[in-house]
Amino acid sequence: MKRISLIALLLITQMGLALGEVYVKNKPFKGETAGTGAATLVEAEAILKALEISDFSISDGNLVLGEATLPLQGKLVSLKHLADAVGAKIIVNSDFGTVDVYQGVEKGAISAAPDPVERKPAQPGYMKPPQGWLTSWDKAQAEAKRLNRPILLNFTGSDWCGWCIKLKKEVFSTDTFKQWADKNVVLMEVDFPKRTELPAELKAQNEQLAQQFRVTGYPTIMFTDPQGNPTGRYGYDEGGPENWIKNAESQMGG
Numbered sequence: 001m002k003r004i005s006l007i008a009l010l011l012i013t014q015m016g017l018a019l020g021e022v023y024v025k026n027k028p029f030k031g032e033t034a035g036t037g038a039a040t041l042v043e044a045e046a047i048l049k050a051l052e053i054s055d056f057s058i059s060d061g062n063l064v065l066g067e068a069t070l071p072l073q074g075k076l077v078s079l080k081h082l083a084d085a086v087g088a089k090i091i092v093n094s095d096f097g098t099v100d101v102y103q104g105v106e107k108g109a110i111s112a113a114p115d116p117v118e119r120k121p122a123q124p125g126y127m128k129p130p131q132g133w134l135t136s137w138d139k140a141q142a143e144a145k146r147l148n149r150p151i152l153l154n155f156t157g158s159d160w161c162g163w164c165i166k167l168k169k170e171v172f173s174t175d176t177f178k179q180w181a182d183k184n185v186v187l188m189e190v191d192f193p194k195r196t197e198l199p200a201e202l203k204a205q206n207e208q209l210a211q212q213f214r215v216t217g218y219p220t221i222m223f224t225d226p227q228g229n230p231t232g233r234y235g236y237d238e239g240g241p242e243n244w245i246k247n248a249e250s251q252m253g254g
Helices: 044-050 079-085 137-147 162-172 175-184 200-212 240-251
Strands: 021-024 041-043 057-059 062-065 068-071 076-078 088-093 098-103 151-156 186-191 220-224 230-234
Touching: 041 044, 041 079, 044 076, 044 079, 062 079, 068 076, 068 079, 076 079, 137 151, 137 186, 151 162, 151 200, 162 240, 175 240, 186 200, 220 240, 230 240
Parallel strands: 151 186
Antiparallel strands: 041 076, 057 062, 062 068, 088 098, 151 220, 220 230
16 A cells, blocks of 8 residues: 555535535545545545555445455545544644644654655755745735735745645746736745754744644645635645646635
């Protein structure tokens, strides 16, 4: 069974934990769903495909995963039981209306794909974000109010997180994204580097924002209204800037 380093499934809700849209690794889940919170049911074969797990079988109304046999309700399986079978943990976040599932990491830990760049010795000092990205939450809100635009917050580990580096290279560094962002959003980077030392005030701000928006993995892209109220959440997605922008716009809210 292929080991998945980090899985985040989100239920976007209108009230409490009412059933919403499920996300797998920050991508919309295409299969059937039912139930709420930790009792959520998901389409078995569809979610296993999304998680890149191929070592399973279905027989006599059961899903067999290694030594575990899980009962099916039609095509659906308990998300909690599935998580237990693959060694994952579920965190039900009633405040934000999400169900977060982690595998292969301790609760609260940050994980990512293997770093695609060669690791280098830690470097002192502070690496400023790319041009156009703010680092002050107060300034980002002020600019968003002035322009009446949503804020795009990029929670990232800029110098170590593999998926963050891919997202920056494949999307954020492209002219297509820059042109779109210049007309549609206020950009803010919320960085958690390992090889560089952030100024103490910036580090404290970023940690507070991670708690405020309940960010538990990188990259996480949060969208807020100009007042800072969350309206959506996204992350890395393949397909280049056009595909990323299209999916991001569906998450930004009104």
